[in-house]
Amino acid sequence: MEPLIHFAIPFAILTMLGIRPKVAIPVSLLALVPDMDVFFGIHKWFLHSIIILIPLGIGLSIVFLLRRTGLRNYAPLGLLAMLSHPVLDVFWNYTPILWPVYGESIWINLGINLQAGSSLGIGHNVGVLTQPTSFEAFTTLDAPLVTGAGLIIFVLLVILPVLLMEIRGRRSWL
Numbered sequence: 306m307e308p309l310i311h312f313a314i315p316f317a318i319l320t321m322l323g324i325r326p327k328v329a330i331p332v333s334l335l336a337l338v339p340d341m342d343v344f345f346g347i348h349k350w351f352l353h354s355i356i357i358l359i360p361l362g363i364g365l366s367i368v369f370l371l372r373r374t375g376l377r378n379y380a381p382l383g384l385l386a387m388l389s390h391p392v393l394d395v396f397w398n399y400t401p402i403l404w405p406v407y408g409e410s411i412w413i414n415l416g417i418n419l420q421a422g423s424s425l426g427i428g429h430n431v432g433v434l435t436q437p438t439s440f441e442a443f444t445t446l447d448a449p450l451v452t453g454a455g456l457i458i459f460v461l462l463v464i465l466p467v468l469l470m471e472i473r474g475r476r477s478w479l
């Protein structure tokens with residue numbers, strides 16, 4: 306799944322919970338941490354495992370809690386934002402979400418098609434697929450960074466709500 310969607314989904318949830326964009330933006334940026342593995346030449350490496358991310362996130366949370374920054378109260382939400390990444394990826398493609406406890410990469414394939422036309426049809430190909438996890442360095446990155454659908458989701462879940470909050474905030478000053 307592309308970075309814009311990984312950012313947009315926790316951002317939308319946080320702002321729906323009433324958290325200001327000023328806080329929701331840095332917290333949601335933590336959802337991009339698992340894709341830092343591309344800088345090491347491997348996509349979907351150990352940072353896509355919740356077995357690795359949970360202790361790493363708890364460690365980072367403790368560092369935030371010990372430092373007296375304004376964001377320390379949001380450290381647990383940052384952990385959840387980080388965990389949202391492999392959870393979303395597992396519905397997108399093979400993800401080593403339970404590595405190294407479970408050596409297979411998992412894909413929860415929700416291939417559901419609802420078609421309307423001369424007759425109404427529902428097709429489904431729902432299943433949990435697995436394949437052995439192998440961390441291989443890529444020579445060229447073939448993952449999309451931005452797609453048209455991702456851009457539309459980003460505008461609807463991030464840009465539009467922030468603009469509406471801004472407009473509503475200005476009205477309250479009148």
Ligand SMILES: [Zn+2]
Pocket residue numbers: 306339340349353390394
């Ligand atoms: Zn990913």
